[in-house]
Amino acid sequence: MTAFADREGARVNGKQAPARERILVAAEELFAESGFDATPTSRIAERADVPKGLVHYYFRRKSDLLAALIKRLPDEQIDPARVVVPGDIAESLRRLVSELDARLAGSRMLSHLLWREADTHRAVRDALQDRFQHLVREVKAVIVAASEGGLAVADVDSAAGLLALAVSYRHSVARHAGDDPPDLMERELTFIADALMARPR
Amino acid sequence: MTAFADREGARVNGKQAPARERILVAAEELFAESGFDATPTSRIAERADVPKGLVHYYFRRKSDLLAALIKRLPDEQIDPARVVVPGDIAESLRRLVSELDARLAGSRMLSHLLWREADTHRAVRDALQDRFQHLVREVKAVIVAASEGGLAVADVDSAAGLLALAVSYRHSVARHAGDDPPDLMERELTFIADALMARPR
């Protein structure tokens, strides 16, 4: 590990990360900060500290950068066993949200980017849809496991959809708010959990 | 007056709308279709069927167009009396959503635009926040009126927040889905209404 401080992500245990990697990191940051269109490739090169030509050497067109970024999306499955507290839906969901927060912390910017560019770039749109569906399924799985059966499918679907929406909103669009009180999430979460508990089985 | 149909909004009973108005309509459409940055002012002029210079005559900078668009946002209050069915929260919310759909139909594109550009343009971000809060308050008012009192404030807040989120999502981001099944909304709506009914008072 050198004595020089450096860009987050630009170094991998002591050595400067390879140029290609540095370019991707820089692109992700800048796209998230200013949007795809508003980010010149020259500024990406600058931030990655590589010559301008190298960006197009690795990614012939600018959109190839976006495509490469999407491929890098973290896509780990959260193991329901790690978060589920049988019989306690609220607590289970609470832990799930916490895990999701942790998982997405590393790619919050990218998540956010997705929402912005979904319109103009089909690849992005599809990736976004996939991630959302994936999220819904994860929530559903946790609810089912925590409830130990007995819930109506439609209710689970509704609940999972609403929570996924809230989480997703929080992770991407809502970050504008600045405040983002943690209890806000808590409030919705318990409301949903209680609602499920109150349903006739 | 020709017999030809024309751009939506570009004509006002037989006469071509004033140039300024045509420019705004064209800008709204194009911004929503392709995003702010990706829309050249020249294409706006083209679609509005005005010379390129006129766009900048009325709106010196491109961002002034965005600002003008935001000022035009419909902002009518929905009268709770028109949608509330006392004692029936679900039906009340159903009618409210229906009204909201109607209201936003005219500016769906603009709504969508807001979500996309919220990051880069502070004016947009603020407008977006305002609209969302406005929406939450409307939902809350309907719930309170329909429930005839007796609900916990926190529950109303949660429910209103979730429904506003769902409506908002549907009106803007969700349009990617293409299909947008009406019953999807119905499912979330009844889930929320039932949840409220089931709560201890």
Place this chain on the structure above:
Amino acid sequence: MTAFADREGARVNGKQAPARERILVAAEELFAESGFDATPTSRIAERADVPKGLVHYYFRRKSDLLAALIKRLPDEQIDPARVVVPGDIAESLRRLVSELDARLAGSRMLSHLLWREADTHRAVRDALQDRFQHLVREVKAVIVAASEGGLAVADVDSAAGLLALAVSYRHSVARHAGDDPPDLMERELTFIADALMARPR
């Protein structure tokens, strides 16, 4: 006479000056401040407080404004009798310079403008040359009158040329200096006067 204060020169004893005059005054100021090319006619209209169309109504092309400005140049002859102190060249020149200062004070901006635009506009160039020659002749006349004859023509020409140069420089280009110490002029002036006195006759 209204209670409103107004632009210097835009009012003529209590009444607002006619629009055409206000336009000329505004143009003179702005051309001198920012240069001919850098001054949009729209800003002239603005400062003159007239509608944009009126500027081109009175002066079809922008260059017509310049031409009209040149025609307005003050061109009064300074009466040698008023400044000459017979036998005292230095004092005579001192008084002349003082008169010239007073005369040009009213049109300092315009004088300055002339130097800047002389290149690009033939009419300006010619006016500038004329004014300079006029100035040389005035200086010459004062020297001749003050010296009561007996100086060599070549010396008078040289002296007049040099002083005219210094005065001209001071009135136009030199104004950049900011400081512009009065004694600086005095120094050159006495140098020239003494030189003339010391010449063999």
Place this chain on the structure above:
Amino acid sequence: MTAFADREGARVNGKQAPARERILVAAEELFAESGFDATPTSRIAERADVPKGLVHYYFRRKSDLLAALIKRLPDEQIDPARVVVPGDIAESLRRLVSELDARLAGSRMLSHLLWREADTHRAVRDALQDRFQHLVREVKAVIVAASEGGLAVADVDSAAGLLALAVSYRHSVARHAGDDPPDLMERELTFIADALMARPR
């Protein structure tokens, strides 16, 4: 070296000068000919025979071109020993003026440009002031050396100031005259020299 005559400065012994240099030369010529504002970058590209984009590749903004031009100003000191004829101020000044003429011949246009743009561009104004002061000092040094001491400081200052003015005027603004008779300078020069000689010591 080809048989074709070519733009002055655009070729360096047979090979075309580098693009960046050609751009600077073209800009200098055009700015001097028509002024800074009146010269489109497109015409600079045209004359330099480079694509339009290259001008902005090397000089992002048009004003950067002006700045670069100013840095290129020749700034060699003239060695007093080369021009001074001890005891003969007039001849010394004559030789100095001749040297100055030679030195400035290469950048006459640029000199001229400076006077024109001094108003609107601070960098130019400062450069101009510096050059003038530099010139005054050079003249002063020659006078002192040629006179072999014994002149009053104030007289030397006056004389140097006047001659610098005349030289400067000739090199820049005066070029309008077209004719520019060499003896005109000679006349002022001897007048000044004689004046100094005649002064009491």
Place this chain on the structure above:
DNA sequence: AATGAATGAGACTTCATTCAT
């Protein structure tokens, strides 16, 4: 006489992309 909407040429500038080295 006066006005301000309208026009279109053209200015500066940015930028993705290519290419010779």
Place this chain on the structure above:
DNA sequence: AATGAATGAAGTCTCATTCAT
């Protein structure tokens, strides 16, 4: 593999000038 000069299309914006009223 890597570089940075070079290219030209396209974008935003300004402005003198015209013209219908």
